[in-house]
Amino acid sequence: MNNITKSAPRYRVEQKEQDILKSASELFAELGFNATSTKKIAQNAGVSEGTVFNYFATKNDLLIAVISEMYAKLTEDAESGISKYSHTIERIQFLAENHVRGTAGNKALLLRLIYVYMNTDLHIFEHLETTALYKLNHEYTKIFDGVILEGVRHQEIRDDINLSAIRDLFFGGLEYAMRTLMLKNKMGNIEKYVSDVVEPLWDSIQIKLSQSEGPEFKDKLDDVLKRLESVTDKLNQRD
Amino acid sequence: MNNITKSAPRYRVEQKEQDILKSASELFAELGFNATSTKKIAQNAGVSEGTVFNYFATKNDLLIAVISEMYAKLTEDAESGISKYSHTIERIQFLAENHVRGTAGNKALLLRLIYVYMNTDLHIFEHLETTALYKLNHEYTKIFDGVILEGVRHQEIRDDINLSAIRDLFFGGLEYAMRTLMLKNKMGNIEKYVSDVVEPLWDSIQIKLSQSEGPEFKDKLDDVLKRLESVTDKLNQRD
Amino acid sequence: MNNITKSAPRYRVEQKEQDILKSASELFAELGFNATSTKKIAQNAGVSEGTVFNYFATKNDLLIAVISEMYAKLTEDAESGISKYSHTIERIQFLAENHVRGTAGNKALLLRLIYVYMNTDLHIFEHLETTALYKLNHEYTKIFDGVILEGVRHQEIRDDINLSAIRDLFFGGLEYAMRTLMLKNKMGNIEKYVSDVVEPLWDSIQIKLSQSEGPEFKDKLDDVLKRLESVTDKLNQRD
Amino acid sequence: MNNITKSAPRYRVEQKEQDILKSASELFAELGFNATSTKKIAQNAGVSEGTVFNYFATKNDLLIAVISEMYAKLTEDAESGISKYSHTIERIQFLAENHVRGTAGNKALLLRLIYVYMNTDLHIFEHLETTALYKLNHEYTKIFDGVILEGVRHQEIRDDINLSAIRDLFFGGLEYAMRTLMLKNKMGNIEKYVSDVVEPLWDSIQIKLSQSEGPEFKDKLDDVLKRLESVTDKLNQRD
DNA sequence: AATGAATGAGTCTTCATTCAT
DNA sequence: AATGAATGAAGACTCATTCAT
Numbered sequence: 001m002n003n004i005t006k007s008a009p010r011y012r013v014e015q016k017e018q019d020i021l022k023s024a025s026e027l028f029a030e031l032g033f034n035a036t037s038t039k040k041i042a043q044n045a046g047v048s049e050g051t052v053f054n055y056f057a058t059k060n061d062l063l064i065a066v067i068s069e070m071y072a073k074l075t076e077d078a079e080s081g082i083s084k085y086s087h088t089i090e091r092i093q094f095l096a097e098n099h100v101r102g103t104a105g106n107k108a109l110l111l112r113l114i115y116v117y118m119n120t121d122l123h124i125f126e127h128l129e130t131t132a133l134y135k136l137n138h139e140y141t142k143i144f145d146g147v148i149l150e151g152v153r154h155q156e157i158r159d160d161i162n163l164s165a166i167r168d169l170f171f172g173g174l175e176y177a178m179r180t181l182m183l184k185n186k187m188g189n190i191e192k193y194v195s196d197v198v199e200p201l202w203d204s205i206q207i208k209l210s211q212s213e214g215p216e217f218k219d220k221l222d223d224v225l226k227r228l229e230s231v232t233d234k235l236n237q238r239d
Numbered sequence: 240m241n242n243i244t245k246s247a248p249r250y251r252v253e254q255k256e257q258d259i260l261k262s263a264s265e266l267f268a269e270l271g272f273n274a275t276s277t278k279k280i281a282q283n284a285g286v287s288e289g290t291v292f293n294y295f296a297t298k299n300d301l302l303i304a305v306i307s308e309m310y311a312k313l314t315e316d317a318e319s320g321i322s323k324y325s326h327t328i329e330r331i332q333f334l335a336e337n338h339v340r341g342t343a344g345n346k347a348l349l350l351r352l353i354y355v356y357m358n359t360d361l362h363i364f365e366h367l368e369t370t371a372l373y374k375l376n377h378e379y380t381k382i383f384d385g386v387i388l389e390g391v392r393h394q395e396i397r398d399d400i401n402l403s404a405i406r407d408l409f410f411g412g413l414e415y416a417m418r419t420l421m422l423k424n425k426m427g428n429i430e431k432y433v434s435d436v437v438e439p440l441w442d443s444i445q446i447k448l449s450q451s452e453g454p455e456f457k458d459k460l461d462d463v464l465k466r467l468e469s470v471t472d473k474l475n476q477r478d
Numbered sequence: 479m480n481n482i483t484k485s486a487p488r489y490r491v492e493q494k495e496q497d498i499l500k501s502a503s504e505l506f507a508e509l510g511f512n513a514t515s516t517k518k519i520a521q522n523a524g525v526s527e528g529t530v531f532n533y534f535a536t537k538n539d540l541l542i543a544v545i546s547e548m549y550a551k552l553t554e555d556a557e558s559g560i561s562k563y564s565h566t567i568e569r570i571q572f573l574a575e576n577h578v579r580g581t582a583g584n585k586a587l588l589l590r591l592i593y594v595y596m597n598t599d600l601h602i603f604e605h606l607e608t609t610a611l612y613k614l615n616h617e618y619t620k621i622f623d624g625v626i627l628e629g630v631r632h633q634e635i636r637d638d639i640n641l642s643a644i645r646d647l648f649f650g651g652l653e654y655a656m657r658t659l660m661l662k663n664k665m666g667n668i669e670k671y672v673s674d675v676v677e678p679l680w681d682s683i684q685i686k687l688s689q690s691e692g693p694e695f696k697d698k699l700d701d702v703l704k705r706l707e708s709v710t711d712k713l714n715q716r717d
Numbered sequence: 718m719n720n721i722t723k724s725a726p727r728y729r730v731e732q733k734e735q736d737i738l739k740s741a742s743e744l745f746a747e748l749g750f751n752a753t754s755t756k757k758i759a760q761n762a763g764v765s766e767g768t769v770f771n772y773f774a775t776k777n778d779l780l781i782a783v784i785s786e787m788y789a790k791l792t793e794d795a796e797s798g799i800s801k802y803s804h805t806i807e808r809i810q811f812l813a814e815n816h817v818r819g820t821a822g823n824k825a826l827l828l829r830l831i832y833v834y835m836n837t838d839l840h841i842f843e844h845l846e847t848t849a850l851y852k853l854n855h856e857y858t859k860i861f862d863g864v865i866l867e868g869v870r871h872q873e874i875r876d877d878i879n880l881s882a883i884r885d886l887f888f889g890g891l892e893y894a895m896r897t898l899m900l901k902n903k904m905g906n907i908e909k910y911v912s913d914v915v916e917p918l919w920d921s922i923q924i925k926l927s928q929s930e931g932p933e934f935k936d937k938l939d940d941v942l943k944r945l946e947s948v949t950d951k952l953n954q955r956d
Numbered sequence: 957a958a959t960g961a962a963t964g965a966g967t968c969t970t971c972a973t974t975c976a977t
Numbered sequence: 978a979a980t981g982a983a984t985g986a987a988g989a990c991t992c993a994t995t996c997a998t
Contacts, residue, residue: 016958034273038993048959050995059993165416165435172415173408180407196404204443228467231474255982277968287984292969494978512751515971526980528974537972643894643913650893651886658885674882682921706945709952733961755989765963770990 017055019045025066033063064133071136074102078143088151089202092170095144096194099171100178104190141167148205157205166205173197256294258284264305272302303372310375313341317382327390328441331409334383335433338410339417343429380406387444396444405444412436495533497523503544511541542611549614552580556621566629567680570648573622574672577649578656582668619645626683635683644683651675734772736762742783750780781850788853791819795860805868806919809887812861813911816888817895821907858884865922874922883922890914 023045027036038059042049056062077098082091144167151157177197181190262284266275277298281288295301316337321330383406390396416436420429501523505514516537520527534540555576563569622645629635655675659668740762744753755776759766773779794815802808861884868874894914898907 037991039991042960049993050959050961051957053994054957054959057994161439162435164419165412165432166439168416168419168436169408169412169439172411172413173404174411175415176411177404177407180403193404196401197407200400200405200408200440200443204439224463224467228463228470231467231470235470235474276966278966288968289970289984289986290982293982293984296969298968516973517971520981527972528980528982529978531973532978532980535973639917640913642897643890643910644917646894646897646914647886647890647917650889650891651882652889654889654892655882655885658881671882674879675885678878678883678886678921679917682917702942702945705949706941709945709948712952754987756987766989767963767965767991768961771961771963774990776989 016045016047016051020047020052020055020062021065021069024062025069028063028066067133068136070102071133071140074099075136075140075143077102078140082143082147088147088154088156089206091147091151092144092202093195093198095147096170096174096198097191099174100190100194103175104178104181141171144170151205155207158207161205166201169201170198173201255284255286255290259286259291259294259301260304260308263301264308267302267305306372307375309341310372310379313338314375314379314382316341317379321382321386327386327393327395328445330386330390331383331441332434332437334386335409335413335437336430338413339429339433342414343417343420380410383409390444394446397446400444405440408440409437412440494523494525494529498525498530498533498540499543499547502540503547506541506544545611546614548580549611549618552577553614553618553621555580556618560621560625566625566632566634567684569625569629570622570680571673571676573625574648574652574676575669577652578668578672581653582656582659619649622648629683633685636685639683644679647679648676651679733762733764733768737764737769737772737779738782738786741779742786745780745783784850785853787819788850788857791816792853792857792860794819795857799860799864805864805871805873806923808864808868809919810912810915812864813887813891813915814907816891817907817911820892821895821898858888861887868922872924875924878922883918886918887915890918 020041024036024041027040027044031040038052039049041062042052045052052062056065078095081094081098085091085094145163148157148161148163148166152159152161174194174197177193181193259280263275263280266279266283270279277291278288280301281291284291291301295304317334320333320337324330324333384402387396387400387402387405391398391400413433413436416432420432498519502514502519505518505522509518516530517527519540520530523530530540534543556573559572559576560569563572623641626635626639626641626644630637630639652672652675655671659671737758741753741758744757744761748757755769756766758779759769762769769779773782795812798811798815799808802811862880865874865878865880865883869876869878891911891914894910898910
């Protein structure tokens with residue numbers, strides 16, 4: 001019961017936990033949560049059914065663990081990735097690709113499952129776990145928010161945008177697009193499609209050199225014109 | 240044996256079918272497909288379990304019927320609605336509101352389920368039915384495409400847009416936004432949020448009246464300012 | 479309510495009853511009793527499910543009616559058939575063929591069902607009906623018994639046979655043979671196979687005219703007789 | 718972890734499988750396959766319904782296991798039994814008794830079910846399993862064939878018999894006879910009835926030493942020959 | 957810590973039978 | 978007499994979870 005005798009099994013334990021997690025992740029992605037039995041998870045992981053429940057009290061706990069793991073990876077990759085870019089548009093494009101790649105890839109449509117079970121099915125997430133997942137989700141989307149806000153600060157992005165709406169368009173658009181890609185089995189061409197979706201979004205939020213005059217510009221112009229006319233009038237009267 | 244005596248049972252039959260459809264629709268939305276037992280559907284509809292299967296051969300058939308019905312209503316409302324508007328932005332805003340209202344409302348998150356099961360879970364829609372659902376979906380989204388393309392023809396929308404990407408942003412953004420709204424229980428304020436999402440999208444695809452002026456506009460303005468200053472100077476010198 | 483007004487519908491009624499009987503007969507033969515639903519019977523007969531139960535109170539009653547009908551035909555054909563033959567072996571061969579033809583044919587393996595349900599399944603025949611069916615069966619097998627006994631009386635068949643055992647061999651052998659034929663899809667060649675089965679049976683019960691004469695025996699006897707005659711001739715010549 | 722601690726649960730496992738098999742065997746025999754619910758089987762075996770399905774994937778698998786077990790016993794007993802007899806008629810009589818005893822007994826009419834379901838009901842045996850059952854059946858009936866063929870070789874049985882027909886008469890006759898016995902509740906007197914059925918069959922296939930010539934006939938013939946020879950001798954002597 | 961046999965509630969579906977029209 | 982919608986009990990089978998070893 002000392003550290004040494006424990007460390008070996010401990011390692012094996014963690015290995016086994018990872019095996020189960022991986023097994024569940026694969027099966028949930030392939031078959032969906034409901035169609036994946038704990039028996040299949042155990043078999044696919046090479047352990048007994050009982051062992052699965054030694055590591056995860058319930059099947060739901062296992063789902064939450066799978067989702068958490070995915071968020072952790074998604075978040076980590078996102079954070080380390082944006083640090084390599086300085087221009088906002090590059091960062092956004094990177095986040096988009098990372099999102100699609102992490103969501104699709106060998107995990108297939110797992111992320112979809114997250115939202116489904118999060119929001120609709122079975123009220124699985126009615127309790128404490130919900131909070132945990134929301135935190136994970138919030139932490140992840142916060143990165144996007146940060147990129148946008150920094151873009152505003154750097155005057156690459158307009159300061160009058162509705163961040164919440166932009167965020168919804170970004171993630172919603174990407175996931176919808178991903179679905180489109182998957183149905184057409186064109187997952188190979190991610191970059192192109194991702195940039196197709198990001199482009200209009202970027203177009204609507206960036207500060208365009210000669211585009212951004214906005215209403216006050218018009219007012220100013222009107223003002224100028226009015227003043228010019230009034231001055232002209234005066235001059236004419238004088239003369 | 241005349242029309243009247245026959246119409247009575249006929250009516251009741253159709254009524255019962257509607258009851259079951261409504262019951263299933265509500266429960267699928269509230270609990271999810273898997274967590275909704277046929278027993279619950281029967282009870283909620285006020286019929287026996289056997290009766291459910293007299294109208295719908297399997298639970299899947301019932302799901303498909305629910306989805307079809309929703310698409311039918313969505314499509315019909317969309318088509319009749321856009322005919323009342325002539326400006327493209329109004330049409331888009333209408334389609335967005337219609338989509339959210341039809342998708343949410345008492346149907347709650349059902350539409351989400353559609354896509355989820357369509358794409359991920361259990362391969363429920365692996366067979367012929369899939370085709371039917373795709374047709375319904377295609378018919379529905381075609382309306383959006385039509386509005387956009389007509390906007391292009393009327394020179395309200397740029398002709399260099401990527402329709403597929405715009406479509407994904409539109410539907411994906413709206414659904415993601417809807418989720419946000421639901422989680423915050425702010426479904427009352429649909430119009431505001433919908434327009435928040437539609438705005439950036441519209442901003443990126445519309446042809447801006449005073450936007451395209453480019454450098455010669457700036458020159459003109461500079462010219463005006465110069466003249467204004469020169470005039471002012473002259474006046475000042477006079478006084 | 480008089481005879482005339484009744485006769486037309488009465489006829490139709492009987493027609494409908496026959497349709498249901500025929501439908502059930504076909505389906506029981508093809509699918510088995512349990513796998514045949516009353517709904518299928520109704521559809522196959524071109525009537526509504528309710529109508530089936532107007533004519534036959536339960537599904538079991540219908541089974542009994544089907545069986546009775548088959549026995550009736552079997553018995554009738556057997557009786558009228560044997561009257562055309564006078565030799566016992568011909569009569570037996572006829573009865574055998576009639577049995578196989580009536581049991582198999584488009585009724586497929588229905589007769590098997592009879593015995594199954596009669597003896598094993600569900601105790602379907604525990605009550606009064608049993609008696610009725612036994613009577614039918616008894617009436618039918620009595621014909622075979624009669625042929626055998628008459629054969630005995632005509633000194634075509636030994637008088638020390640065990641009729642009960644012969645009867646079991648006859649019907650059991652035929653049905654087992656029929657099964658063999660059906661499994662090999664050789665139902666076309668009924669006559670040959672039937673005579674193959676009947677022959678050993680006949681061989682064991684018939685009275686052989688000069689029972690002992692194998693061919694070589696006859697030759698020997700002829701030889702003896704010839705020699706005897708030649709000796710006699712010689713003797714006569716001497717004297 | 719040693720053999721002993723492991724053997725205990727192993728033993729219990731096999732015991733439970735046997736319990737379920739026995740339970741199913743009894744109930745199939747008593748009620749028939751269709752009328753025996755898996756719930757009843759479980760209760761009768763003293764296990765939960767789920768446990769039944771832990772050992773046998775489907776109810777059909779269970780049926781097949783029951784039948785296989787019966788064939789195994791039947792075949793084993795038959796093989797070991799015939800080795801104790803050298804005369805063909807004794808072997809046949811033994812096979813017959815073994816068949817009836819193994820088929821009837823506490824298994825009641827199970828064997829009948831085999832053939833019934835094999836051939837008629839529900840097409841239960843349409844797939845691979847059929848093959849397995851046919852093999853078992855073939856293996857079993859091969860023993861009978863072997864006994865007959867050896868009888869032919871030993872010149873106890875005629876070499877011009879139709880084996881297939883004899884086999885059908887043997888098994889068909891026995892089973893039909895068994896039914897007769899059961900209906901009359903005379904199962905106690907198996908030996909007598911079995912020999913009643915076997916006798917005519919044997920009578921038709923055996924080689925009769927001097928085929929049926931009553932002794933006095935032979936004597937008479939010998940007498941004639943002797944006298945003939947004596948006369949001939951006398952005549953020769955004269956010449 | 958690992959196992960896997962055991963559980964039994966729960967699932968979808970079928971079907972003989974009834975009865976209002 | 979004919980219909981066919983409605984019933985609800987019963988069926989085979991699944992599965993997350995427990996627990997003795």
